[in-house]
Amino acid sequence: MPAPTSKAAGQATGQSVVSYNFAYMDEQTKRMIRRSLLKAVAIPGYQVPFGGREMPMPYGWGTGGMQVSAAVMGKEDVFKVIDQGSDDTTNAVSIRAFFARVAGIRTTTATVEATLIQTRHRIPEQALREGQIMVYQVPIPEPLRWMEPSEAETRAMHALEEYGVMHVKLYEDIARHGEIATSFDYPVLVNKRYVMSPSPLPKFDNPKMNQCPALQLFGAGREKRIYAIPPYTTVTSLDFEDYPFAVQRWDVPCALCGATDSYLDEIITDDTGARMFVCSDTDHCARHAVARDMQ
Amino acid sequence: MMVAQAAKLISSATSTPISMEIMLADALDAEPALMSVRGVTHYYGDRCGCRSIDLDLWPGEVLAIVGESGSGKSTLLNLLAGRFPPSAGTIHYRDAEGVRHNINCLSEAVRRRLLRTEWGFVHQNPRDGLRMRVSAGGNIGERLMACGNRHYGKLRGSALDWLSRVEIAADRIDDRPSAYSGGMQQRLQIARNLVSSPRLVFMDEPTGGLDVSVQAKLLDLLRQLVRQLNLSVLLVTHDLVVARLLAHRMIVMRRGEIVETGLSDQVLDDPQHAYTQLLVSSILQG
Numbered sequence: 001m002p003a004p005t006s007k008a009a010g011q012a013t014g015q016s017v018v019s020y021n022f023a024y025m026d027e028q029t030k031r032m033i034r035r036s037l038l039k040a041v042a043i044p045g046y047q048v049p050f051g052g053r054e055m056p057m058p059y060g061w062g063t064g065g066m067q068v069s070a071a072v073m074g075k076e077d078v079f080k081v082i083d084q085g086s087d088d089t090t091n092a093v094s095i096r097a098f099f100a101r102v103a104g105i106r107t108t109t110a111t112v113e114a115t116l117i118q119t120r121h122r123i124p125e126q127a128l129r130e131g132q133i134m135v136y137q138v139p140i141p142e143p144l145r146w147m148e149p150s151e152a153e154t155r156a157m158h159a160l161e162e163y164g165v166m167h168v169k170l171y172e173d174i175a176r177h178g179e180i181a182t183s184f185d186y187p188v189l190v191n192k193r194y195v196m197s198p199s200p201l202p203k204f205d206n207p208k209m210n211q212c213p214a215l216q217l218f219g220a221g222r223e224k225r226i227y228a229i230p231p232y233t234t235v236t237s238l239d240f241e242d243y244p245f246a247v248q249r250w251d252v253p254c255a256l257c258g259a260t261d262s263y264l265d266e267i268i269t270d271d272t273g274a275r276m277f278v279c280s281d282t283d284h285c286a287r288h289a290v291a292r293d294m295q
Numbered sequence: 296m297m298v299a300q301a302a303k304l305i306s307s308a309t310s311t312p313i314s315m316e317i318m319l320a321d322a323l324d325a326e327p328a329l330m331s332v333r334g335v336t337h338y339y340g341d342r343c344g345c346r347s348i349d350l351d352l353w354p355g356e357v358l359a360i361v362g363e364s365g366s367g368k369s370t371l372l373n374l375l376a377g378r379f380p381p382s383a384g385t386i387h388y389r390d391a392e393g394v395r396h397n398i399n400c401l402s403e404a405v406r407r408r409l410l411r412t413e414w415g416f417v418h419q420n421p422r423d424g425l426r427m428r429v430s431a432g433g434n435i436g437e438r439l440m441a442c443g444n445r446h447y448g449k450l451r452g453s454a455l456d457w458l459s460r461v462e463i464a465a466d467r468i469d470d471r472p473s474a475y476s477g478g479m480q481q482r483l484q485i486a487r488n489l490v491s492s493p494r495l496v497f498m499d500e501p502t503g504g505l506d507v508s509v510q511a512k513l514l515d516l517l518r519q520l521v522r523q524l525n526l527s528v529l530l531v532t533h534d535l536v537v538a539r540l541l542a543h544r545m546i547v548m549r550r551g552e553i554v555e556t557g558l559s560d561q562v563l564d565d566p567q568h569a570y571t572q573l574l575v576s577s578i579l580q581g
Contacts, residue, residue, distance in 0.1 A: 147426070160404045164411075164441025168426070168433045171440070174447055175430055175469050240447040 023070040023103040029053055033071035033226070037217060040228035045190030046158070047141050052224035056098075061091060062120055063221030065137035069099065069118045072133060072217070079107045080114035085122035085263065085280030092120075109283050121184070123205040125262045125284035128214035130231065136199045138220035141227065143187045143197040163195045166238055174243055183248065189236045190229055204247045204263045209235040254279045257288035327389060329354050329495060329527050330375065335384030337370055344370035345551040348384070354494070357521055357528040359542030359559065361535060361574070367551035368531040369499055375529060376416055376497045377406050391494060411441045415488030419500040421480035424487070425472045431458065431483055432468040438491040457486040461516060478509035482516065489520060495527045502537055514540050535578050539563050547571045 021027065029051075036050035055063040073079070079099055083092040087109035095118060096107045108114050111126040118135040128134065144154040147165040157163070166187050173181045186203035190196045198206060199218060209216060209229060216229040229235060239245040253260045255276040262284055264277040279285035328351040337344035345367035352358050360368045374381050377398045386398040390413060396405070410416065418424040425434050432454040439450055455465050461482040463475075472480050481501065488496060501517065502510040518541055521528055532538055538545050538559060545562050547555040547570065555568040566572045 147429075156403065160407060162407065162441065164437060167440040167445065168429055168437050171433050171436055171447065171450060172429055175432055175451075239445075241445050242448050 020102045022075075023073045023099065024056075025053065025067065025070045029067075030071045033067055036226045037068065037071065037228065040217070040226050041215070041230050043194070044229055044233050045188075045194030045196040045227060047225040047227045049224055050226050052221050055221065057094075059222040060139060062095060062118070062137040064219030064223075064226075065118045065120070065135050065221075066095060066098075066219075067221060068135045068217050068219035068226065069116060070103075072135070073099065073103055073105065073116060075103075075105060077105050077116045078114050079105055080109060080111065080117045081107075081119070082117065082122055082124065082281070082283075083120045085124075085265070086282045088282060110287075111283050121200050121202070122263070122280060123201065123208045125259075125279070125281045126287075128208075128212055130213040132214040134212075134214050134216045136201075136216065136218040138197070138199040138218045138225070139222070140185075141197055141218065141220040141223050141225040143185075143195050158194060161193070163189075163238075166195055167240070170238060170240065170243075174240070180239065180243055180245070186245075187238050189238060191233050192236075195238070196227060196229075202248065202263055203237065203245075206235070206237045206245070207247065211235075250277060252277050254285060254288070257285045258292055259285065259288045262288075326354050328352060329356075329389055330529075331387045332375065333385050333387075335371070335374055335381045335386060337367075337374055337379075338382045343367075343551045345374070345548070348553060350546060350553070350556070352495070352527055352529060354527055355525045356544060357526075357530060357542045359530045359532060359538035359545040360548060361532055361538050361545055362548035363574075364533060366548040368533070368548055370551075371548070372497055372499055372529060372531045376410075376414065377401060388495075411438050412491055413494045415491075415493040415496040417481075417484055417488055417496060417498040417501050419503040421472065421477070421484045424484040425480060427473050428471065430469045430471055431463070431475070434472065434483060434487045435490050438487065442491055453490060457490050460520070461486045462512075478505050478513060481505060481513060485513075485517065485520070489524065489526075492524065493526070495529070498528060498530045500532055500534075501530070502532070502534065510537070517541060535563060535574060547574065 032051055036048045040046065040048045052064065053067060055066050057063065079096060080087070081092040081095045083089040086092060099105060100107050111117065111124040115131065116133050116135065117124065118137070120137045123134065142154055144157055144165060147169060148154050148157065170180050170182065173179070182203065184202050185197055185200045186206055188196055188198050188206060188209065198209060211232050211234065212229070213231050215231055218227045237245040250264045254262060254264060256278050259279055262279045262281060265280045266275055266277055268275050279288070330352040332348055332350045335348040336346050348371060350358070360371060362368050373379060375386055375398070380399045388396045388398055390396060390409070416424065426437065432451060435454040435457050436450040439453060444450055454468060458465055458468055463479055463482060472483055475483060485501070502513055505513060514537060520526070521541070528541070530538070530542055542559045544557065545559050546553050547562065547568065549570045555562060555566065555571045562571060563575055566575045
């Protein structure tokens with residue numbers, strides 16, 4: 001019964017965070033995850049299996065991302081969590097509070113201040129810099145899964161660089177919609193070798209992964225896979241010669257800050273169909289609004 | 296192309312077996328065998344799948360493997376396509392550059408490359424050979440995309456071209472195979488395999504589950520395509536009529552062994568082995 005013992009010991013010493021190891025997970029688990037991370041960084045885009053642990057929340061809420069964050073987190077880190085670009089949703093607030101409690105580290109909502117950013121489905125609009133680490137929460141790490149249900153087969157396909165079926169998927173899009181209608185989880189080729197699922201990012205964010213100065217780590221908790229893009233790695237989105245990759249565009253600026261260069265969410269504002277478009281990145285939106293007001 | 300001429304002669308039913316034999320022999324001397332099989336044996340545990348099979352397949356030749364069910368036809372076909380290794384014996388394949396490969400020693404990468412470029416495999420059940428959740432156009436284009444074609448317009452063009460070749464209406468290009476009839480699915484599967492101009496196509500009972508009128512159309516189509524593209528075909532069938540219509544040469548298998556081999560018309564008109572005689576005499580006379 002190790003838990004009560006450590007709790008008792010904690011009470012005796014009077015520390016605030018007593019029941020848990022630093023950043024929740026035990027050191028052996030973190031070492032295991034770090035080994036997987038090192039391998040993932042060494043082979044950009046390759047999915048490394050790891051012994052995913054149970055986290056104190058359900059699969060699909062970011063357990064993979066949390067394990068990776070916990071494994072790379074240090075006492076000096078400044079931690080930011082975004083959920084669909086937003087710093088203030090339940091998921092983002094909870095994960096930030098969780099690590100503030102179990103690791104005692106500083107948290108922030110400002111992209112520029114953060115050294116470690118855990119994200120669900122967005123990359124911040126603010127350009128990332130060297131020394132920052134992005135941690136992506138990934139639901140389904142295997143980009144070939146929709147075409148090929150067998151795990152053994154998809155592994156062989158990755159090993160042999162057999163990626164024709166990814167284009168079959170894009171072909172189907174064009175045949176059905178007249179354009180590549182895949183707008184999120186848009187497959188990318190990493191370092192000209194592995195096809196990788198960029199987690200359900202909007203394809204708007206795909207170009208930001210290319211030659212990114214920050215280290216990008218991807219954790220899939222349920223599927224127990226880790227993969228990575230080291231800094232300054234070539235990341236290209238798959239496309240056809242006559243249907244080149246293109247990102248989404250909006251006709252209107254952000255209704256709150258007036259930004260025209262950011263990814264916009266459509267918000268329904270009443271029952272009569274009124275809607276507004278606002279930045280999905282709340283930090284970017286707030287800063288942009290402040291800068292505009294100062295002018 | 297002597298082989299093509301020989302193939303034409305053979306597939307036109309008017310010529311006599313003897314002149315064909317001479318033509319074919321002349322043609323075959325000119326080029327080395329596409330596939331040579333020596334002493335191939337396969338055991339499923341204690342049970343014999345096929346035993347000491349020797350055969351050669353020349354470029355542009357259609358070779359039928361006939362026999363009753365359980366005679367080891369499909370085992371042999373799967374061995375030749377490298378789907379599993381034989382217990383003994385060697386299978387050599389000469390690729391487009393003239394390099395001889397031992398099929399059993401091929402790396403997975405090379406075997407898969409051959410399968411998507413130089414070979415085709417037509418399954419008895421089209422559901423095994425098609426992607427049922429992908430449109431007909433996508434199914435046809437898949438091999439081209441796997442070979443690096445990245446131009447949607449061209450892919451679309453060759454898909455339309457192949458649909459018309461296998462007599463499927465162009466407006467069905469975006470339908471999924473599940474919306475097709477069995478005969479259309481089988482034709483689509485053939486188009487999907489032939490789009491990358493393979494040199495050798497394995498066919499496992501291609502007309503298996505089809506009704507007689509559809510069978511006849513499909514056979515007609517196959518015969519045309521084989522002639523146009525100068526394909527080599529290894530055709531497994533239990534239906535001697537199919538073999539007679541398509542194949543230049545046939546081998547008759549029984550209990551995992553070859554009992555008779557020869558030109559199709561020769562084997563069917565003048566069967567030597569008692570088992571072949573039995574098979575031939577059991578063809579329903581219409």
